[in-house]
Amino acid sequence: MEKDLSLTKALRREFPALAYHTYFNYGGQGPLPRVAREAILAAFGRLDELGPFSNAVNPWVADQTRLTRQVMAQELGVDWQTITLTENVTAGCNTVLWGLPWQAGDHLLMSDSEHPGVIATVLELQRRYGISISRFPASQEDGWQTLGHYLQPNTRLVVLSHVLWNTGQVIPLPALPPLGKTLILVDGAQSVGDLPLQLTELNADFYAFTGHKWWCGPAGVGGLYVHPQALEQLQPTFIGWRSVTMDGAGEPTGWQPDGRRFEVATSSIPLYAGLRAAITLHQGVGGSRYRQIRHLSQYLWEGLQSLPNYRCLLSRPPESGLICFRYHPNPSPQIHQHLVEFLEREKILIRQLASPSCVRACVHYFTLPEEIDLLLDRLRAFPPV
Numbered sequence: 437m438e439k440d441l442s443l444t445k446a447l448r449r450e451f452p453a454l455a456y457h458t459y460f461n462y463g464g465q466g467p468l469p470r471v472a473r474e475a476i477l478a479a480f481g482r483l484d485e486l487g488p489f490s491n492a493v494n495p496w497v498a499d500q501t502r503l504t505r506q507v508m509a510q511e512l513g514v515d516w517q518t519i520t521l522t523e524n525v526t527a528g529c530n531t532v533l534w535g536l537p538w539q540a541g542d543h544l545l546m547s548d549s550e551h552p553g554v555i556a557t558v559l560e561l562q563r564r565y566g567i568s569i570s571r572f573p574a575s576q577e578d579g580w581q582t583l584g585h586y587l588q589p590n591t592r593l594v595v596l597s598h599v600l601w602n603t604g605q606v607i608p609l610p611a612l613p614p615l616g617k618t619l620i621l622v623d624g625a626q627s628v629g630d631l632p633l634q635l636t637e638l639n640a641d642f643y644a645f646t647g648h649k650w651w652c653g654p655a656g657v658g659g660l661y662v663h664p665q666a667l668e669q670l671q672p673t674f675i676g677w678r679s680v681t682m683d684g685a686g687e688p689t690g691w692q693p694d695g696r697r698f699e700v701a702t703s704s705i706p707l708y709a710g711l712r713a714a715i716t717l718h719q720g721v722g723g724s725r726y727r728q729i730r731h732l733s734q735y736l737w738e739g740l741q742s743l744p745n746y747r748c749l750l751s752r753p754p755e756s757g758l759i760c761f762r763y764h765p766n767p768s769p770q771i772h773q774h775l776v777e778f779l780e781r782e783k784i785l786i787r788q789l790a791s792p793s794c795v796r797a798c799v800h801y802f803t804l805p806e807e808i809d810l811l812l813d814r815l816r817a818f819p820p821v
């Protein structure tokens with residue numbers, strides 16, 4: 437672990453939210469760095485100078501979207517043409533889930549640790565198209581190894597999170613059994629900005645993510661990676677002027693050749709500048725940030741081992757920044773709610789999860805060991821007498 441914390445402390449001053457709290461909710465939303473806030477304001481200023489609606493605005497907007505896709509692509513080790521700009525992870529998952537040519541009787545396999553918005557979409561697909569669904573038990577430690585037993589000859593899609601939001605376990609995607617013609621949609625909500633990623637090495641057909649969690653961008657900008665070989669299997673569902681090419685009369689002539697075909701229409705372009713500024717800030721720190729996340733999550737995991745009233749969900753330190761644990765004497769949702777409220781009164785922010793009933797603390801690379809020490813100390817003091 438970094439011994440001299442002066443660089444980290446200087447960096448933390450760039451995140452105004454960190455002055456108010458001891459923050460452990462990076463998996464919910466990352467704090468916006470000052471540079472991102474300033475970039476958003478500057479971009480709104482530029483819009484005012486150029487229009488905001490004018491001929492001069494259009495090339496500026498096109499530049500902003502292209503640059504944003506390029507920065508995302510660079511972070512994920514893919515070509516920028518494979519990236520679609522979305523609003524959030526759920527929108528990216530919906531693009532894939534509704535875009536496949538479902539037939540009655542098709543099978544969709546997902547883990548038992550997917551996010552409610554994704555589950556709800558899958559259930560609606562089942563209702564409308566008569567597909568069958570099964571879930572495999574990823575929430576049990578190493579339960580991902582059972583995935584192969586649940587595949588069927590008619591499994592069209594596997595839906596799986598790269599980092600499980602409710603346990604912190606990292607799914608080793610390259611170690612999954614060969615899927616043949618079955619496609620895989622990966623929910624990257626908790627992995628992008630938390631793990632070093634080269635998407636081309638992960639065997640994912642679709643990878644949905646957001647900028648507002650571990651990348652600490654503004655809420656409202658996310659992305660979807662579509663493997664070039666999967667592009668033609670996916671039909672656009674929400675369609676608008678950004679999705680299509682047009683002739684001189686403004687008539688649509690076909691889909692955009694790349695990820696833009698899944699983009700729809702008007703967005704808040706200044707937010708794109710904010711996300712780019714946040715990503716650039718992280719890039720300045722370099723790849724050591726991922727090692728630091730793991731050091732810190734190990735530090736918290738080990739600290740929790742020494743508290744007799746708490747049990748971590750994973751039997752070994754998580755390889756991600758998410759640490760899920762329960763109050764062992766009574767792991768009920770009510771006690772966990774009291775625990776979260778008790779900590780929040782002391783300006784320590786963690787969250788509760790319903791299933792499995794637990795609480796989750798996330799560490800980022802700029803979390804301080806002393807913040808973890810404080811959390812452990814206050815956990816020791818719960819319940820207050």
Ligand SMILES: Cc1ncc(COP(=O)(O)O)c(C=O)c1O
Nearest residue numbers: 524525526551597601623625646
């Ligand atoms: C695994 C997972 N998927 C999806 C989401 C929803 O994210 P968004 O609001 O960006 O769609 C979350 C957010 O908490 C998540 O943890």
